[in-house]
Amino acid sequence: MIVLPTTSQLLRDVRNELAHTVAPEVHGAVARVALEQIDIILEQCAVRSADEIAWMAEEISEMLAYADDVAAATGDEATAAALVAARSNAAGTLHLDDMAHDYTLTSEALSCALEACMADPDQSELLRRGVEILRLRRAERETVVRANWRLVGRG
Template sequence: MITNPSTSQLVRSVSTELRAKVLPELTDPALLVEVEMMLSMLDMAAVRADHEIAWMMQEADGIDTALSEAAVEGELPAPVRDALHALQLSRPADLTYPEVQRHYGLASEALARAADQAHAGDERLRSLAWSLLEGRVDHELATIGAYVAVGRSENQT
């Protein structure tokens, strides 16, 4: 029984039922792999449902802070400065996914421009962009969880 029906709990409940009732009945190896892939996606969706808005806001704030500090320490290239300015003018009107995603998109654009400048040889932005990208990878790894090679014989039950 689900007493607190959050999105993640609903998704996990479906996943649990599929694992317990459907997966054991499958005999077709190709279909088994497809269902395992779907279950993996459900697991990732459950994690994202719990954390995605917070992660997007944390990353956007981190990008804003890091680039603002870089701007204080020296002149930012115009494309980065313009993207940072657009980000700083943006605040989500609320915490709905579309609003947060719009804001996160502006932060991602600022990060992309900083990474482009770093790749073009701006050493000052290189470690900054790398650090911000590592934070993004950390969130992706938290979403993915333990890696399971779907369809591999050692993962079969």
């Protein structure tokens, strides 16, 4: 019985069933490699499904704040326009597709802000902050998602 029916838990239950019921019955090398690949993908999906919306909401907030600061400091029109587009076209719901849409719009504001900082030598501190947003948030979270990544069928 599944007492915690989140998407993440359901995916992990499928992984468990594959590992303990199906895998022992699979004897062909190609099929075993395919099963391992499926296991990796299911685990990555489980990790993402548990946290992806929260991660996007946090990053959207952080990117908007950063782009606001850059627009105020530089007067960059592209950053200001991207901020207006991100805010006026935001879906504003927690549905995954809507969050991904909002994230894409906000990422454009971040991109414009970074470009504005690169073009202005006086904005080196703001540029460092923008790079940290990319490095610490996006890269760290991809590392979490891919933590169990391994090459299968090698060795």
